Amino acid sequence: xxxxxxxxxxxxxxxxxxxxxxxxxxxxxxxxxxxxxxxxxxxxxxxxxxxxxxxxxxxxxxxxxxxxxxxxxxxxxxxxxxxxxxxxxxxxxxxxxxxxxxxxxxxxxxxxxxxxxxxxxxxxxxxxxxxxxxxxxxxxxxxxxxxxxxxxxxxxxxxxxxxxxxxxxxxxxxxxxxxxxxxxxxxxxxxxxxxxxxxxxxxxxxxxxxxxxxxxxxxxxxxxxxxxxxxxxxxxxxxxxxxxxxxxxxxxxxxxxxxxxxxxxxxxxxxxxxxxxxxxxxxxxxxxxxxxxxxxxxxxxxxxxxxxxxxxxxxxxxxxxxxxxxxxxxxxxxxxxxxxxxxxxxxxxxxxxxxxxxxxxx
Amino acid sequence: xxxxxxxxxxxxxxxxxxxxxxxxxxxxxxxxxxxxxxxxxxxxxxxxxxxxxxxxxxxxxxxxxxxxxxxxxxxxxxxxxxxxxxxxxxxxxxxxxxxxxxxxxxxxxxxxxxxxxxxxxxxxxxxxxxxxxxxxxxxxxxxxxxxxxxxxxxxxxxxxxxxxxxxxxxxxxxxxxxxxxxxxxxxxxxxxxxxxxxxxxxxxxxxxxxxxxxxxxxxxxxxxxxxxxxxxxxxxxxxxxxxxxxxxxxxxx
Numbered sequence: 001x002x003x004x005x006x007x008x009x010x011x012x013x014x015x016x017x018x019x020x021x022x023x024x025x026x027x028x029x030x031x032x033x034x035x036x037x038x039x040x041x042x043x044x045x046x047x048x049x050x051x052x053x054x055x056x057x058x059x060x061x062x063x064x065x066x067x068x069x070x071x072x073x074x075x076x077x078x079x080x081x082x083x084x085x086x087x088x089x090x091x092x093x094x095x096x097x098x099x100x101x102x103x104x105x106x107x108x109x110x111x112x113x114x115x116x117x118x119x120x121x122x123x124x125x126x127x128x129x130x131x132x133x134x135x136x137x138x139x140x141x142x143x144x145x146x147x148x149x150x151x152x153x154x155x156x157x158x159x160x161x162x163x164x165x166x167x168x169x170x171x172x173x174x175x176x177x178x179x180x181x182x183x184x185x186x187x188x189x190x191x192x193x194x195x196x197x198x199x200x201x202x203x204x205x206x207x208x209x210x211x212x213x214x215x216x217x218x219x220x221x222x223x224x225x226x227x228x229x230x231x232x233x234x235x236x237x238x239x240x241x242x243x244x245x246x247x248x249x250x251x252x253x254x255x256x257x258x259x260x261x262x263x264x265x266x267x268x269x270x271x272x273x274x275x276x277x278x279x280x281x282x283x284x285x286x287x288x289x290x291x292x293x294x295x296x297x298x299x300x301x302x303x304x305x306x307x308x309x310x311x312x313x314x315x316x317x318x319x320x321x322x323x324x325x326x327x328x329x330x331x332x333x334x335x336x337x338x339x340x341x342x343x344x345x346x347x348x349x350x351x352x353x354x355x356x357x358x359x360x361x362x
Numbered sequence: 363x364x365x366x367x368x369x370x371x372x373x374x375x376x377x378x379x380x381x382x383x384x385x386x387x388x389x390x391x392x393x394x395x396x397x398x399x400x401x402x403x404x405x406x407x408x409x410x411x412x413x414x415x416x417x418x419x420x421x422x423x424x425x426x427x428x429x430x431x432x433x434x435x436x437x438x439x440x441x442x443x444x445x446x447x448x449x450x451x452x453x454x455x456x457x458x459x460x461x462x463x464x465x466x467x468x469x470x471x472x473x474x475x476x477x478x479x480x481x482x483x484x485x486x487x488x489x490x491x492x493x494x495x496x497x498x499x500x501x502x503x504x505x506x507x508x509x510x511x512x513x514x515x516x517x518x519x520x521x522x523x524x525x526x527x528x529x530x531x532x533x534x535x536x537x538x539x540x541x542x543x544x545x546x547x548x549x550x551x552x553x554x555x556x557x558x559x560x561x562x563x564x565x566x567x568x569x570x571x572x573x574x575x576x577x578x579x580x581x582x583x584x585x586x587x588x589x590x591x592x593x594x595x596x597x598x599x600x601x602x603x604x605x606x607x608x609x610x611x612x613x614x615x
Contacts, residue, residue: 068450205435218438
């Protein structure tokens with residue numbers, strides 16, 4: 001029977017991790033996501049499922065623990081908020097370079113620097129363009145509800161193992177802190193050693209078996225031609241991801257003259273903005289990217305045949321808008337609107353920005 | 363006089379290469395301590411029959427490629443992060459024997475937080491700490507353990523402690539941590555030292571088998587290329603200059 005609860009977005013990340021058979025969580029406190037580790041410590045999953053939960057000495061150590069755990073074929077994760085995610089970038093690029101599966105959660109707050117502790121969406125570039133050094137991408141999931149915070153934990157692990165690639169849940173302080181009704185996932189046991197052997201036995205470092213050569217997890221390649229070959233392998237992997245894993249949702253787009261593009265908490269605000277604008281007779285719809293990498297480029301490009309303009313609504317100085325512009329490729333106007341520094345946009349502000357876009361087009 | 367073929371037989375065998383060592387030719391400079399430490403590490407793993415249960419974590423530096431030489435599962439960690447990586451491996455695979463292999467720049471400079479906290483938690487791992495007082499791979503720069511007055515490429519007039527601090531005796535610091543079970547300082551410059559160091563390694567790997575917590579083995583080492591000395595002169599220089607600052611022997615356990 002389905003189990004429902006009223007929970008915070010951060011709390012449900014912890015609950016979903018336990019329920020999907022996560023083997024290890026390694027974290028470091030930072031606002032506004034500390035409830036994730038706090039919930040885990042209260043729940044004591046090590047008694048229930050054997051899951052390891054450890055408060056590391058730093059975000060740097062936490063992400064390197066994720067590296068070590070993932071290299072053993074285990075389902076491991078970490079979470080943090082913007083300044084902490086910056087610290088994790090070294091580990092994340094090593095994880096991407098060693099092709100390890102893992103889950104990272106970023107409950108974004110305003111920046112740059114120490115910034116604010118209020119919600120923002122200003123880590124888009126860092127999340128979808130790489131973040132650390134070298135050519136790589138994360139698969140980026142953007143939940144817009146507490147329910148999706150729950151659902152994307154298991155989805156994230158599935159994608160991570162399917163592609164041997166780190167997956168990032170890009171949330172924000174609104175989704176992390178707000179409470180909503182959530183249908184909890186079914187409880188699944190952690191993988192047995194035999195299952196890990198079946199899933200990741202060709203590469204995981206679980207101790208050298210007599211029937212195989214030894215495994216090495218590394219991102220080092222001293223021969224530049226071989227490194228280039230590996231870079232091409234990654235490019236091919238990202239191509240497959242782009243072909244198969246684009247996820248988005250449309251809201252009242254069928255007859256829309258104008259399209260709002262928004263993810264996460266901004267997409268919730270934009271739903272209301274669509275209602276207000278439609279009541280005033282403006283035919284506007286909403287496209288919500290669920291995966292930010294891969295981005296719904298093709299869908300946005302297709303929408304250009306009908307739409308007269310796009311408005312990218314994000315709590316940043318204008319980051320996703322660049323990807324919308326690339327998708328639109330100059331066919332129609334694309335503008336950006338968003339409050340900054342931890343200030344949450346209101347639906348009426350979005351409608352006003354939309355009015356300006358329409359006026360500009362005339 | 364006996365023919366060679368008559369001499370080469372099982373009964374006369376005095377030395378055999380460990381089967382845990384691979385056949386790859388080591389990239390280490392002649393005279394470097396890494397090769398000797400790798401060899402005795404391989405022998406200990408073979409003699410304890412734990413090849414299938416051992417997972418190594420290699421560092422950044424010359425021994426980044428340690429995974430080329432020992433026939434065990436390996437993970438290569440970012441600079442300084444090996445203790446954090448090893449922490450997760452040891453906790454998620456508690457029946458495996460996990461070791462981190464680090465140099466002085468890796469362990470005592472960029473990875474100071476990771477080593478102190480892994481040791482303070484008493485992670486059930488062996489840490490092998492190669493201290494040659496220099497950054498070898500990047501071309502002989504000053505390390506946290508570089509001796510006072512010792513010339514390096516970034517302290518060409520000798521280490522000035524007023525400017526850059528004192529040689530960091532991190533092993534003594536780590537010995538203060540209650541969860542650390544065994545701390546020792548060894549070297550591999552003579553056959554007797556090699557035997558002693560091997561015994562220490564054996565004890566450490568046995569101890570993690572019994573889940574006794576962190577085992578910390580410093581090996582005061584030579585880097586003749588970085589020190590710009592011959593292998594023989596390096597050993598002499600190490601005994602004369604390094605040993606007074608980094609004295610040999612067990613510190614704890």
